[in-house]
Amino acid sequence: xxxxxAGAGERAGxxxxxxxxxxxxxxxxxxxxxxxxxxxLPALAVLGFVGLALAAPLLAPHDPVxxxxxxxxxxxxxxxxxxxxxxSFGRDQLSRLIFGARPLVLTAVLSVALAVLAGGLLGLAxxxxxxxxxxxxxxxxxxxxxxxxxxxxxxVVAALxxxxxxxxxxxxxxxxxxxxxxAQSLAAGEAARDYVLAAxxxxxxxxxxxxxxxxxxxxxxxxxxxxxxxxxxxxxxAALSYLGLGVQPPTPDWGYMVKEAQEFxxxxxxxxxxxxxxxxxxxxxxxxxxxxxxxxxxxxxxxR
Amino acid sequence: MLAFALRRLLALPLLLLAVFTLVFxxxxxxxxxxxxxxxxxxxxxxxxxxxxxxxxxxxSLPEQYAITLGQILQGDFGRSFLxxxxxxxMLATALPPxxxxxxxxxxxxxxxxxxxxxxxAAAEGSALDWGLRGLAMVLFSVPWFWFGLLLVIVFSLWLxxxxxxxxxxxxxxxxxxxxxxxxDAALTGRWDLVGPWLRHLTLPALTVGxxxxxxxxxxxxxATIATARLDFVRTARMKGxxxxxxxxxxxxxxxSLGILTIVGVQFGAMLGGSVVAEVTFGYPGIGKMLVxxxxxxxxxxxxxxxxxxxxLYILVNLATDxxxxxxxxxxxxx
Numbered sequence: 001x002x003x004x005x006a007g008a009g010e011r012a013g014x015x016x017x018x019x020x021x022x023x024x025x026x027x028x029x030x031x032x033x034x035x036x037x038x039x040x041l042p043a044l045a046v047l048g049f050v051g052l053a054l055a056a057p058l059l060a061p062h063d064p065v066x067x068x069x070x071x072x073x074x075x076x077x078x079x080x081x082x083x084x085x086x087x088s089f090g091r092d093q094l095s096r097l098i099f100g101a102r103p104l105v106l107t108a109v110l111s112v113a114l115a116v117l118a119g120g121l122l123g124l125a126x127x128x129x130x131x132x133x134x135x136x137x138x139x140x141x142x143x144x145x146x147x148x149x150x151x152x153x154x155x156v157v158a159a160l161x162x163x164x165x166x167x168x169x170x171x172x173x174x175x176x177x178x179x180x181x182x183a184q185s186l187a188a189g190e191a192a193r194d195y196v197l198a199a200x201x202x203x204x205x206x207x208x209x210x211x212x213x214x215x216x217x218x219x220x221x222x223x224x225x226x227x228x229x230x231x232x233x234x235x236x237x238a239a240l241s242y243l244g245l246g247v248q249p250p251t252p253d254w255g256y257m258v259k260e261a262q263e264f265x266x267x268x269x270x271x272x273x274x275x276x277x278x279x280x281x282x283x284x285x286x287x288x289x290x291x292x293x294x295x296x297x298x299x300x301x302x303x304r
Numbered sequence: 305m306l307a308f309a310l311r312r313l314l315a316l317p318l319l320l321l322a323v324f325t326l327v328f329x330x331x332x333x334x335x336x337x338x339x340x341x342x343x344x345x346x347x348x349x350x351x352x353x354x355x356x357x358x359x360x361x362x363x364s365l366p367e368q369y370a371i372t373l374g375q376i377l378q379g380d381f382g383r384s385f386l387x388x389x390x391x392x393x394m395l396a397t398a399l400p401p402x403x404x405x406x407x408x409x410x411x412x413x414x415x416x417x418x419x420x421x422x423x424x425a426a427a428e429g430s431a432l433d434w435g436l437r438g439l440a441m442v443l444f445s446v447p448w449f450w451f452g453l454l455l456v457i458v459f460s461l462w463l464x465x466x467x468x469x470x471x472x473x474x475x476x477x478x479x480x481x482x483x484x485x486x487x488d489a490a491l492t493g494r495w496d497l498v499g500p501w502l503r504h505l506t507l508p509a510l511t512v513g514x515x516x517x518x519x520x521x522x523x524x525x526x527a528t529i530a531t532a533r534l535d536f537v538r539t540a541r542m543k544g545x546x547x548x549x550x551x552x553x554x555x556x557x558x559x560s561l562g563i564l565t566i567v568g569v570q571f572g573a574m575l576g577g578s579v580v581a582e583v584t585f586g587y588p589g590i591g592k593m594l595v596x597x598x599x600x601x602x603x604x605x606x607x608x609x610x611x612x613x614x615x616l617y618i619l620v621n622l623a624t625d626x627x628x629x630x631x632x633x634x635x636x637x638x
Contacts (some may be wrong), residue, residue, distance in 0.1 A: 148575045149573075149576055153332075154595070155326075156608055163490055235445070235448075239580050255447070255449075262584070265456065266461055267383060272450070273454070280446040
């Protein structure tokens with residue numbers, strides 16, 4: 001889970017190994033080109049998933065919700081007209097897989113965006129203002145963090161009822177403390193700097209200081225953390241849907257597809273394997289992209 | 305050290321109170337709360353009224369809060385709407401399997417994470433290091449339930465070695481005393497329970513343990529490499545200490561602090577993973593109880609299960625913090 005990696009990684013961050021350091025000082029060259037290409041790969045994969053979600057109606061050969069006319073139930077992969085077979089309702093598995101990208105990508109990205117906004121604002125307020133307001137905000141965040149991420153999400157779903165939108169809110173709420181903490185620690189550091197003092201001396205209001213002075217300096221780190229957080233959010237989204245608390249049938253969703261296929265696991269294991277593998281690939285691509293973004297940010301800071 | 309431990313222990317009731325408040329509010333105040341949905345399913349006005357009175361919903365919110373808190377402090381968690389059983393009893397039945405699963409997963413996680421992390425550190429920069437780091441990344445990016453099903457496909461479907469679900473074979477003659485199988489086996493001399501129990505525990509524990517081990521691999525590797533670069537390690541080598549001795553007494557001992565922290569943090573991820581794994585494997589623990597309760601809008605059971613999980617999590621975090629202090633003499637003195 002992503003509660004720890006950023007901080008823990010920093011604490012234990014090793015010095016760069018000699019050969020790498022050498023490669024870094026020599027821009028270009030074969031190694032550099034390969035590494036540059038490799039570090040772009042996860043970002044491209046993420047874009048691929050987004051593209052799949054957007055273009056689903058163009059790509060899917062059949063309707064993802066209605067049973068294909070004349071198709072049998074649980075046809076094996078390789079059946080004529082149904083390259084990946086059909087599910088237990090006689091729906092085209094390939095079309096369901098293509099449309100299944102939508103809820104996962106949407107809920108993961110949207111929930112993290114909401115969490116960055118809400119957590120970022122709370123953290124900024126706590127960091128810039130400090131005092132009792134800051135203390136109340138941060139202690140509340142501590143209590144929220146004393147829940148395992150998925151338990152918090154399950155509780156919010158319990159309160160709001162299952163569904164795609166409620167699940168998005170639940171995941172966002174469970175991630176808010178992560179961003180609030182990060183924003184608070186960064187903003188507290190910025191608040192002591194001269195430019196903030198200058199802005200205050202010029203008579204800028206607290207909101208202006210917070211949003212137009214401090215926020216731009218805090219945002220990059222938040223966005224880098226957000227890239228990794230999408231990976232966790234995707235896993236939480238898939239898990240909630242798998243538990244029956246997220247995306248509701250008949251909307252095709254990879255997590256729920258695994259749940260449905262579990263009944264036939266001894267009969268048609270590929271129906272559970274493929275959607276799960278797609279969830280893993282998306283989450284992995286986001287995690288690698290987040291790592292690459294973190295490394296890039298650190299390198300930039302070192303150069304400063 | 306003692307002052308720190310005392311302070312943390314004194315803060316514990318406050319933290320638990322805060323957690324209770326959050327759970328209470330989540331289940332009752334938010335729009336479309338569990339209670340609304342629950343009572344809307346009852347067609348008879350009479351039944352609804354009875355339920356509302358039974359749950360104390362005709363009282364004001366602060367009153368409800370005080371009453372519920374008072375009952376829980378006396379060990380009364382209410383009655384499950386779905387099963388009709390006392391939630392306290394359900395918790396007593398569901399907690400032991402979850403603790404068994406957590407301990408088994410922890411063993412898997414620590415064994416696998418440490419081994420891969422230390423090997424990767426020893427082979428720093430090699431293809432092996434690269435591969436192990438990639439594996440770690442994959443392990444913490446796979447969905448828990450999917451990984452569990454893959455294990456079922458391989459070990460139950462293809463190889464037929466291990467049972468795909470449950471905690472003990474159906475129809476086994478077992479009357480729980482503590483519901484901890486090992487403890488009961490010792491108390492009642494039923495050692496024949498242990499074999500089937502371990503066979504059922506293996507796949508869920510591998511699922512939760514391995515999917516949370518990736519982070520530990522990473523941290524153990526980085527911490528070991530960072531420590532090995534420090535001056536005192538070089539000094540020890542210069543004084544002629546052997547490779548293994550330097551590694552065990554100097555490097556590992558100092559790197560263990562960072563590793564210990566991450567084990568505590570990962571326990572939270574593990575509890576989350578076990579909620580899902582318990583559902584996947586039909587394993588009768590607290591996570592399955594929570595999901596069943598939330599799905600069935602059984603809010604007394606949901607409240608009890610959520611409180612139990614959060615309490616477990618908080619206690620483990622506290623234990624990790626204390627262990628961390630105890631292991632680091634610099635912090636002990638501070």
